[in-house]
Every structure is written in C-alpha cells, then in structure tokens.
Amino acid sequence: MEVITSLDNKHIKELSKLLVKKYRDQSSLFLVEGDHLVEEAFRSQALVEVITCEDEVSYQVKTTFVSYEVLKKLSSTITPQKVIGVCKKKEEKEIGKKVLLLDGIQDPGNLGTIIRSSVAFGIDTIILSFDCVDLYNDKVIRASEGLLFKQAIIRRNLEDVIHSLKEKDYVIYGTKVDGGIPIYTLVCPEKFALIMGNEGNGVRSSILDLCDMSLYIPTNKQVESLNVGVATSIILYEMRCKK
C-alpha cells in the first residue's frame, strides 16, 4: 500500500485546488469531509475518490492513502477528520412539482440548513439565483448534513424560471416580512414555487412583482424578521401539513 507523505505530490496539489470555487467550477468536482458525508456521497453515487490516513476504507472507489499532514492540506476544518471524499457535482434533473427558489442567499450555514429542511418537508427541486453562495462551499455541505446529495438543486435566472413555471400553471408564492396572507391560512396547490430572499433585503421587488401572492409568518411586533433558514423551514413545514 503506497502512502503519500509529500505535500508536494502532484495529485494532492491538484485536489487541494478544489478548496477554491474557481477550480470546483472548472472541474465539476468538490470535496466532503468525514465518514458521514463520504457515506452519503457514496450512497448517492457522487463519490469518485476517497483520500484517507486510515489503513483501510470500505468504499468501492479509487482510494488514495496519505499521511495525516497531507490530509490536512485538503481539509477546511481546524481538526480534520480522517477521510475526505472527492465528489462529482450534481447532475441537472427536471424541475419537480414543489419548488423552492432562493434569491441571493449569502450565508453558507443558512443554505445548508434550508437544504436539510427542504428534504425533510418534501420539496422536489431547489433553484438558486446566480448570486447565491456556492452550493459546494464546505460550510454549505456541512450544514446540510449530507442532504445536499438527496436534493435536486440547480442554478438559474429566477425571472426566466418564474415565467416558465407560470406557463405550466405553478402557483408562485413570494414572501414578505409583512403583508400578504398568513401562512396558516394557506391551502397548498399541487404545483407551486415558493421564493425566499436574501438575509438582509428579502426577495427583490422585481421578483415579488411576478408572484401570484405573498406569504408571511405572524410574529410578535417587536421582531422585525426571522432567520431566513428558520423562516423557510416554518413555511415548508406548514405547506407539507396542508398538502
């Protein structure tokens, strides 16, 4: 068993570039860290290679054995776990009936949390605007708890997508901090798209103008807004119960 111990190893140097978005975009590959995420990647047939400082691994994919020092070079955490997976990016799938549109989500933790909740509450497809944070950012992947592999996620111009969905009779829901209908009165249609907006600014007004109606979550007056991951999850929970 060959163990790579040199930080200058060509293959390791190539893989370490995947810590940077530009190279993830070029190669359509990304890294995940730790047993749980590597396992989820394997089950979803996204895993193409495993890098480990353990003596053996149980995945039927190309395996590269390295020293812990070399492994650290591929890690984005302070105390790396002992296995890193190289994964291929998600393939595009047809847009489903229950769609979540995200307009300019910036915080990777929020995007990861939203992905986790979207799977929990039966969303078929997430569509990201071009200015959302990179889906393959390590913090997004960690916060999603691996559920990134179980959700269909694509990136589009949201205006174009909304026009196309409207032609196919999807009901388009915007969200505002106030105004619109309270979510508990909602009767959920068979085909819908829910739009959630940026942490600071909410959904852009040019997009809100395209919506059939706006939803809001009733809260105490002294609270201006909820965390966007929380707000999205509450609405998805309510929509699931109403279906």
Add this chain to the structure above:
Amino acid sequence: MEVITSLDNKHIKELSKLLVKKYRDQSSLFLVEGDHLVEEAFRSQALVEVITCEDEVSYQVKTTFVSYEVLKKLSSTITPQKVIGVCKKKEEKEIGKKVLLLDGIQDPGNLGTIIRSSVAFGIDTIILSFDCVDLYNDKVIRASEGLLFKQAIIRRNLEDVIHSLKEKDYVIYGTKVDGGIPIYTLVCPEKFALIMGNEGNGVRSSILDLCDMSLYIPTNKQVESLNVGVATSIILYEMRCKK
C-alpha cells in the same frame, strides 16, 4: 475631545478582557458590536459605555473615543464596525408562563437563532442548562440580532427547574426525533415548558423521563433530524398558533 490611540491604554486593556468568558463572568459585563446591537442595548438599559472611532455618538452614556486600531482590539470580527458597546449582563426575572428549556446547546449560532425565534413566538423565559454555550459569546449575540436584550434568560439545573415547574402545574414537553405526539395535534396549555436538546444527542434521557409527554415534528423518513434552531422555531410557531 480626547482620542485614545495607544493599544497599551489601561482602560482598553481591561475592556479587551471581556472577549474572554472568564472575565465576562467576573465583571458581569460583555461587549456588543455595531449600531444595531448598541442601539438595542441602549433601549434595554443594558448599555453602560460606548467605544467609538467616530467623531460623535448619540447615546447618553459614558463615551470613549479611540482610533480604529484601538477599536479593532475590542472586536471579534475581521472588519469591525465603528462602535462597540459595553453592556451589563441581564438581571434575573421571575419565570413566566411560557418557558423554553435548552439542554446543552453548543453552537452559538443556534442559540442566537433560538433566542430570536423565542421572542417572535411569545416565549416568556428561556432557561439554559449549565453546559449550554455562553449567552454572551459574540456569535450568540450577533445571531440573536439583538433580541437577547428582549428575552428573559437564566441558567439553572434543569432537573431542579422541572420539578419546581411541575409543582406549579406547568405541562412539561420533551422532544424526540421519533415517538410522542406530532406537534400539529398539540393543544397548547396556559403554562408549559418545552425542552429542546443538544445538537448531536437531543434531550438527555434523565430529563426526558421527567416530561409529561414528548413531541416530534413529522418529516420525510430519509431525514433523521432537523437543525435544532429550526426544530425549536417550528414547534414555537405551532404552539403560538394553537394558543
């Protein structure tokens, strides 16, 4: 107007100790950063001093003018805002009718999010177990969006508190990933305590044993659990709508 430019200034050195939990505990003071949080602290009468590199501030409290370099020494962010507030810790208040108990929450972002949602959905008192993350951690304060100042929050032995609440006829709800009653069937009593648990392990079984009933959020089978900030917020939303 005197402007402190020396990083060795005695007062600044004392204040910079507040970045460490031990000194926050000793002094019962903590720091907040940026206009929004300082404003919230002032409104809640928690603000005792403002440190700024601006020429003037509008708060009627002791103000210390410093250079940007000195201000950075008191900041826990990479690009500090231009005003920092020194605040006194919260005073204890009587426990209200709607109580949220947090058992071992570790992530400061989760605690901040939960505080924000607890105010939004009308919780009167949050009770932290002794092993929860420090309430005055800068990430907790930021994630709470200043709503920390609007919520009564205390730290207690949870077993003792639960026994005491039971004597006063509070209904005690535990939470589990599966089992118990689904939250949408809940009819919310006048006095209750909801217990949410640690990110990895949930509520300790010794505490679950003390509960009158367990609640769960129905989700798709392939999702083991939700983010604890999300789960707490969904339950509080549901309880508010049912009251």
